[in-house]
Amino acid sequence: MGVTALRGDGPLARPRFGPWLPVPELVLLSLGAVVAAIPALGIVLEAALGTGFTVPAAPAWVAVGTALALLARTGRSLPRLDWLAPSLLRTLEYAAAIALLPASVWTYLWLATVAYHHYDLVYRVRTRGTPTPTWLVQALGGWEGRTLVLVALAVSGAGESVLATLVVALAAVLAAETLVDLRRSAPQPDPTDPDL
Amino acid sequence: MTVGARPDLVLLATRAAVHGSCAALLQADGTALLRRLHDHLGGHSLVRVVTRPGWVDGVRAALPTGVEVVAADTAAEVLTGAMTGPATSGADLLLLDAAVVADPLSLERIGDRVAAGTRVLALPGAGGDPLDARAGLRSTRGRVVAAGSFLHRSSGPDAWHGRALRIGAGDRAAAAGLVEPLSALLAAHGDGEVALADPIPLVTVALVRAGTTLAPVAPLPGGVWELVDTIEAAEDAVQRVAALDLEALRLSAAVKAEDGFFTTFLVSTYSRYLARWSARRGFTPDQVTAASMLLGVLAALGFASGQRVGWIAGAIALQVAFTLDCVDGQLARYARVSTPRGAWLDAVFDRGKEYVAYLGLAVGGIRAGDDQGLWVLAAAALTLQTVRHVVDLGYDAQQRADAAVAARAPLDRLDHDPASPWEPVSLGRSGAAVAPATPAAASTTEVADPAGAPAAGVRGRLRAGIAGLRRGETIGVVRWGKRIVVLPIGERFALISVVVAVASPRAVFLWLLGWGILAAAYTTLGRLARSVA
Numbered sequence: 001m002g003v004t005a006l007r008g009d010g011p012l013a014r015p016r017f018g019p020w021l022p023v024p025e026l027v028l029l030s031l032g033a034v035v036a037a038i039p040a041l042g043i044v045l046e047a048a049l050g051t052g053f054t055v056p057a058a059p060a061w062v063a064v065g066t067a068l069a070l071l072a073r074t075g076r077s078l079p080r081l082d083w084l085a086p087s088l089l090r091t092l093e094y095a096a097a098i099a100l101l102p103a104s105v106w107t108y109l110w111l112a113t114v115a116y117h118h119y120d121l122v123y124r125v126r127t128r129g130t131p132t133p134t135w136l137v138q139a140l141g142g143w144e145g146r147t148l149v150l151v152a153l154a155v156s157g158a159g160e161s162v163l164a165t166l167v168v169a170l171a172a173v174l175a176a177e178t179l180v181d182l183r184r185s186a187p188q189p190d191p192t193d194p195d196l
Numbered sequence: 197m198t199v200g201a202r203p204d205l206v207l208l209a210t211r212a213a214v215h216g217s218c219a220a221l222l223q224a225d226g227t228a229l230l231r232r233l234h235d236h237l238g239g240h241s242l243v244r245v246v247t248r249p250g251w252v253d254g255v256r257a258a259l260p261t262g263v264e265v266v267a268a269d270t271a272a273e274v275l276t277g278a279m280t281g282p283a284t285s286g287a288d289l290l291l292l293d294a295a296v297v298a299d300p301l302s303l304e305r306i307g308d309r310v311a312a313g314t315r316v317l318a319l320p321g322a323g324g325d326p327l328d329a330r331a332g333l334r335s336t337r338g339r340v341v342a343a344g345s346f347l348h349r350s351s352g353p354d355a356w357h358g359r360a361l362r363i364g365a366g367d368r369a370a371a372a373g374l375v376e377p378l379s380a381l382l383a384a385h386g387d388g389e390v391a392l393a394d395p396i397p398l399v400t401v402a403l404v405r406a407g408t409t410l411a412p413v414a415p416l417p418g419g420v421w422e423l424v425d426t427i428e429a430a431e432d433a434v435q436r437v438a439a440l441d442l443e444a445l446r447l448s449a450a451v452k453a454e455d456g457f458f459t460t461f462l463v464s465t466y467s468r469y470l471a472r473w474s475a476r477r478g479f480t481p482d483q484v485t486a487a488s489m490l491l492g493v494l495a496a497l498g499f500a501s502g503q504r505v506g507w508i509a510g511a512i513a514l515q516v517a518f519t520l521d522c523v524d525g526q527l528a529r530y531a532r533v534s535t536p537r538g539a540w541l542d543a544v545f546d547r548g549k550e551y552v553a554y555l556g557l558a559v560g561g562i563r564a565g566d567d568q569g570l571w572v573l574a575a576a577a578l579t580l581q582t583v584r585h586v587v588d589l590g591y592d593a594q595q596r597a598d599a600a601v602a603a604r605a606p607l608d609r610l611d612h613d614p615a616s617p618w619e620p621v622s623l624g625r626s627g628a629a630v631a632p633a634t635p636a637a638a639s640t641t642e643v644a645d646p647a648g649a650p651a652a653g654v655r656g657r658l659r660a661g662i663a664g665l666r667r668g669e670t671i672g673v674v675r676w677g678k679r680i681v682v683l684p685i686g687e688r689f690a691l692i693s694v695v696v697a698v699a700s701p702r703a704v705f706l707w708l709l710g711w712g713i714l715a716a717a718y719t720t721l722g723r724l725a726r727s728v729a
Contacts, residue, residue, distance in 0.1 A: 003593045006586065044576045047569035048706060080727045083594035087586045087720075094579035103571040108558065111575050112551050115582050119547050122589045127539035185537050 005131055006086040008121055010142015018074040026081050026088075028072035033088040033095075036065025036147075040095035047103070059154045062096045066147050090118065093143045100154040106163045113171045114146065120178070128185060136177050140170065202309055203288035203362060205240040206278045207233060209247040209255055210268065211295045211393040213425045218251040220294030221258055222427050224434035228258040229424070230294040232434070237292075237307050241284045245294070246277040248392075271391035272379035275399065279363075279372050286365050288312055291396055293359035297422050297433035299440055301449070302415035306360050310532045311413070314367045316340060316400055317358030318412035319421060331357035331397035333412060336599040337592060340410040345397035346390045347381070347610050355412060358421050359396050367408055374402040377607055385610075405605040418445050447472055450530035457676050458686030463522050470519070471526035481528040481538050485545055488520035492549030496556030499696060502563030507701075510556065511693035517549055518689045546685065547585075551578055553692060554705075561701030573705035580712045581688075587716065591723050658729040683715045 007013070021028070039058035046052025055061060069092055094111055101107040117132075117140060125131040141149065153162060209220035209230055220230040234243065242264075247255045249267040256265055266277040278291055290307055306317050318333045318340075332353025334342040343357070344350035363371045378398055382391050391398060403410055415421035420437045424430045450471055451464045474484060491513050498510025524542055528534040558574040680687060688708070695704045 002597050003590055006590050006593055040576075043572055044709075047572035047576075048709065081724075083590040083723070083727070084587075086590045087583050090583050090586050091579070094575070094582065098572060098575050098579065103568040105555075105559070105571065108555060108571055108574050108578070111578050112555070115547070115551065115578060116544070118582065118586070119544060122586075122593075123540055123543040127543060128536040182537065 003082045003086065005125060006121055007089055008086070008118060008137055008143050010140070010145040011138055013070055013073060013142055013144045014138075016073050019076045020074045021071070021076070023075050024078045025072045025075035026078045026084060028075050029069050029085060029088050032065040032068030032070075032072060033092040034065070035068060036062045036092045036099075037095035039099035043098060043103075058099045059151045062100060062147065062154075063151050065092055066096075066144055066151070070144060089143045093147050096147045096150050100150045101163060102160065104160060106160055106167055109167050110163065110170075113167055113174065117170075117174055120174075124181075130185075133177075136173075139173065201284065201287045201312075202240050203290040203307065203312075204242040204284050205234075205237055205244070205290050205292070205307075207243070207245045207292055207294040208274065208278060208395065209245055209251065209294040210274055210395070211293060211423075211425070212389075213295075213427075218247065218254060219425050220247070221251065221254050222295070222424065222430040224297070224427075224430040225438075229297060229430060230255065231258050233292065233294055233296065233298075233303070234259060234263070236298075236300050236303050237290075241287065242282065244277070244281070246274050268392075271382050271388075271395050271398075272375075274392060274395050275375045275378055278395070279375050279399070283368060288314075288365050289363045289368055289371070291361045291363070291399065293394070293396060293423060295423050295425065296359055297420065297424055297430060297437065299416060299419040299421075299437045299442065301442055301446055302419045302421050304532065305416065306362050306413050308532060310534055311362065312364065313362070313411060314364040314403070314408055315362045315411045315413045316343075317360035317421065318355035318414060319358045320355045320414055331359075331394075331400075333357055333400075335412045336602075337595045338411055339596065339599045339603070340400075340404050340412055341599045341603040343397065343400045343404045343410075345401045346394070347385060347398070348401045355414075357397050357400060358415065359394070359423055361396050361400055361403075363403070367403070370406065370408065371399070371403060374399065374406065374607075378402050381608055384608075402607050404603050405607050407600065407604045409600070416445055416449055418448075446530060450526040452525065456684035456686040457680050458690050459522060459684070462690075463519055463686060464526070467519050467522040468526055468530075470523045471530050474523060474527050475531045479527070481524040481531075481533060482535075482541060484520055484524040484527055485538065485542050488517045488524065489545045489549060491517035491520065492545075492552055495549075496552045499553060499556035499701065500559040500563070502560045507560065507696045510553075511697040514549075514553060514689055514693050518686065521546060521549070550581070550685075550688070554578055557692075557696065557701035557704055564700070566700070566702055570702060570705070573702065573709070577705050577708045577712070580709060580716065584712060584716050584719070587720055587723070658725050681715060682719055683711050 019025075039055045039061050042053040042055055044052070046054075069089065093114065097107060097111055097114075101110065121132050121137070140146065149166070153166075207220070207230060209218055211219040213219040213222055221228045223229075224232075230245065244264045244266060245255055245259065246266045246268050249269060252265055252267050259265075268274040268277050279289070283289065292307075302317075305311060306315055316333065318335065331346075332342075332344040332350035333340055333355045334350050334353050335355070342350040342352070344353065382398075400410070419440060420433055422429070422433045424433055447468050451460075451468055455464065495510040495513035495517060498506040498508075498513055501507070501510075521542075524538075528538060554574045554577055558570045561570045562568065683691070691707055691711070692704050695707050
């Protein structure tokens with residue numbers, strides 16, 4: 001299993017162009033993750049220590065960070081540091097949710113649902129040898145699709161009910177696919193085995 | 197998917213004992229070694245023995261009727277007899293040198309249904325190759341990346357070949373295709389006595405270099421796995437097998453070797469007995485996993501109560517859940533009922549328990565009067581932990597991918613001139629190869645392991661620093677200290693329980709975030725240094 005499978009790229013981030021830019025992919029990606037995470041950093045510091053900061057136009061920071069991370073796909077690859085990319089993408093996506101969604105149980109459930117998908121990306125191929133199907137990763141939008149949805153949500157001022165609907169929809173797709181897949185891979189007794 | 201069938205078994209009885217007779221026919225306790233292996237492994241749908249023409253009658257006499265015996269005069273014929281021919285559909289192929297004396301649990305580790313897949317028995321331990329110093333194995337992240345034979349040298353071996361090789365059902369066709377290039381190689385370099393007596397390392401080299409994923413399997417710790425060539429050695433080994441307390445060894449082997457401090461000393465010490473009890477009561481690992489998850493949910497409900505008594509009850513429930521979480525894996529290893537699906541459930545529910553606990557903590561904290569900002573802390577704690585995991589998993593995935601590339605090499609790239617005398621290599625204490633102090637051997641080791649060459653400048657200093665840290669690992673305090681610093685799951689769950697019981701959910705999140713950031717910085721910087729060094 002390569003590191004690429006851990007990225008969880010959606011339809012926008014999947015194609016890799018170039019390399020067109022002389023800048024390494026990882027540099028642009030790090031930059032994007034940092035830019036997107038700055039509003040969340042202020043919010044977390046405020047919640048933890050009471051001395052945070054508020055940046056104006058948080059959705060713009062996240063959008064620019066996402067754009068940089070997408071632009072990174074046209075940069076040079078640094079093969080020895082490929083392993084950092086998935087953690088930077090997670091930082092970007094999760095920080096975007098903290099920055100753009102209200103402090104509520106639905107935000108936490110959104111993150112928990114996305115985290116389930118991300119762990120499944122690793123554990124399924126590692127323990128069962130079958131990768132999470134590409135159609136599922138794409139259908140869930142990938143890290144970039146979900147982050148852009150959060151930006152749209154924040155800009156449009158949609159209420160918590162929209163977020164709740166999204167969480168339920170995401171969780172339903174994941175649960176259904178998991179159940180079907182587990183049923184398919186349920187162990188069956190070996191008919192030729194004299195012990196059973 | 198089936199649980200997996202027993203492998204087709206091919207016993208190789210081509211090795212000669214010291215006095216020239218067939219080593220597999222040496223008798224201990226009145227039974228030929230070949231027969232002992234055959235009976236211990238039992239229940240195979242296909243068993244074939246490959247031996248030399250002169251030994252066919254002896255081999256036939258030692259085995260029950262119906263076992264196919266193939267006579268082979270050359271190594272190429274041995275390979276043909278072992279790897280081609282009829283196969284049970286969907287079954288693996290187990291190649292085993294019949295002069296091996298091993299305890300039944302070690303044999304199980306490579307020979308039973310659960311062990312399905314392509315694997316090789318790797319003997320760890322200091323000292324020279326107990327056989328002839330020609331078949332080292334080197335592994336990275338659970339994959340053999342270099343193997344040796346009498347023609348090929350394994351660079352930096354960390355184990356010796358136990359002369360047992362299991363070829364997964366999916367790799368059998370490709371492995372059969374290696375017989376031809378191997379035969380050609382042997383034809384070019386003299387199809388001598390060594391190849392005829394000891395062909396398994398050659399097949400292993402061919403598989404590794406062709407890019408096959410080959411997992412090393414250790415014999416049971418404290419068990420017996422030995423290749424013998426005298427009657428005295430055979431009797432001695434068989435007696436040592438008989439003297440083993442297999443039940444105790446099986447139980448201690450069920451405990452994971454590389455685990456955190458809290459898990460190793462405060463949970464696994466008693467959870468193994470729970471695992472045995474569960475096995476005797478007939479519980480399955482999946483049932484234990486489910487019970488553990490259920491307790492995790494109960495713990496979260498306790499945390500969500502917003503009452504001190506609920507927090508304490510939740511803290512206790514979380515610890516019981518964690519104990520059961522260790523029990524499921526130990527039970528699976530102890531009873532040898534591991535399934536890929538069970539491993540997936542276990543991994544996912546581990547994460548599930550933790551994040552459900554965070555949810556309960558946030559609800560309970562707010563009910564006890566904390567503000568909505570607690571959701572931000574819960575979300576931040578989840579984010580940090582997820583990112584920490586993916587740093588580990590991503591690094592591991594990259595190491596595996598690199599190992600797969602490093603393993604590939606042409607079969608006819610020989611690292612050793614078969615005409616010159618062999619310089620034995622022994623394993624160092626840490627598992628790295630130590631070459632004897634003769635100049636010839638020292639130079640071959642350097643060529644074989646370019647990563648060991650010194651480098652100047654920043655990289656050189658980085659490497660020296662990493663080597664220094666590795667040396668520190670041999671000191672117990674340093675090793676356990678490093679494992680605690682990274683806040684593994686046992687320590688994390690203990691931290692959650694203690695802090696919520698005596699303080700508050702908010703305090704739990706602050707501890708998780710503070711310690712987690714230090715741990716993340718420590719591991720990430722260490723790996724960055726290793727990646728660029």
